[in-house]
Amino acid sequence: MAALRSVVVGCGSALPAKVVTNAELAERVDTSDEWIVQRTGITRRHIAAPDETTSTLGAKAARAALDDAGLSGADIDLVICATSTPDHTFPSTATQIQAALGIEQGAAFDLQAVCAGFVFAVSTADRFLTTGGARRALVIGAETFSRILDWEDRTTCVLFGDGAGAIVLEAREGTGTSDDRGVLSASLRSDGRHRDKLYVDGGPGSTGTTGHLRMQGKEVFRFAVGSVTDVIRDAFEKAGFEAADLDWFVPHQANRRIIEASADKLGIPRDRVVLTVDRHGNTSAASIPLALDTARKDGRIEDGDLVMIEAIGGGFSWGAALIRW
Known part of the structure; x- marks a missing residue:
């Protein structure tokens, strides 16, 4: 039986240029590269510059995803940004990304489920696409967690970094079987x-x-x-x-x-x-x-x-x- 499926047609990412290693953190708090690697597997992370925000990173990742899909902002009618570190209390970061990409149609909103946000956003976009509520969606995960860290707390500040990733989902007709994309x-x-x-x-x-x-x-x-x-x-x-x-x-x-x-x-x-x-x-x-x-x-x-x-x-x-x- 035919069914609409939400198919991934493009993906992209963006990372701040600044890289902070474990050794650099060890100069700031009581920790060591050995301690961090042994407990977490982390060796480095990217930290946003003052002029980089969640929306600018999200927009960069979204552009890369659109380029990968061979699409433009005019082809998108839904933007969902999963984030716990929005640029502002309101308006939503998704609307700022929407504006940056020149998208003037459809809906844009943030979704907050912390680290699970991208999975929740993919599921939400899937409901829109498979019920005819949208044709193509940008689903973005973007964060600047460095802005909410206590840089004196060695148990948390060593764990997090900043960045953004995005996928483009497109509604396509499938067979309704597990062989569908x-x-x-x-x-x-x-x-x-x-x-x-x-x-x-x-x-x-x-x-x-x-x-x-x-x-x-x-x-x-x-x-x-x-x-x-x-x-x-x-x-x-x-x-x-x-x-x-x-x-x-x-x-x-x-x-x-x-x-x-x-x-x-x-x-x-x-x-x-x-x-x-x-x-x-x-x-x-x-x-x-x-x-x-x-x-x-x-x-x-x-x-x-x-x-x-x-x-x-x-x-x-x-x-x-x-x-x-």
Whole structure:
């Protein structure tokens, strides 16, 4: 039975020029390259310059995705930006990206699910495209987490970086089977009881300040490895696949130990896991599209490959989506 599918037709990314190594951080806080690498796998991260914002990084990644797809802003009628670090309380970062790209039609809005934001945004765009609500969507993950870090807190400031990634999704008619290209399934979850494990201690409606990121690292690790595989299994089941069928696992790039432990638990071979956390750090909602663009550009992800994306973010919110590229 024919069905509309949300097919990835382009991807792109953007990283700030400034790179900060572990050795440079060790000059600022009580840490070391060995300590950071052993616990996280991170060796470096990109940090936005004063004139770089979430929207400028997002627009750059979106332009690259449009170029990759052979499209222009006039071809887009939906822009969704997943971010926890918007340029302004309002208007949305998505509208600023929309304006920068010269898009004058359709809708643009932000989606906030922290590190899980890109997965939530892909699922949301998929609902628009497969129900006829839009024809082509720019789905962007963009963050400047360096702006909400406490640079005196060595347990968090070593983990995060800035950047943006984007994909273009296009509604195309498929057969309605698992052989179709496009988003095949998605599974999303949230549980607000875990707020205190990962949060920012400020906001316009509470303190009137931006605040800083706070995290109970051991608790986040325990939950990420022990609980979030449910959405991955659910996404596999909905599409009629299992881990052995997967070509590439592209998880949120938070911590190498979390990624490898989750892959092992699911029976996904480590050589099928895309890792960029070593050179990007945790870029929150930007991490999955950055990793997708990296693996596409270096030839790992090819047309027809079965790709699983997965992430967990503060709240907690977590999700997974299965995509045939």
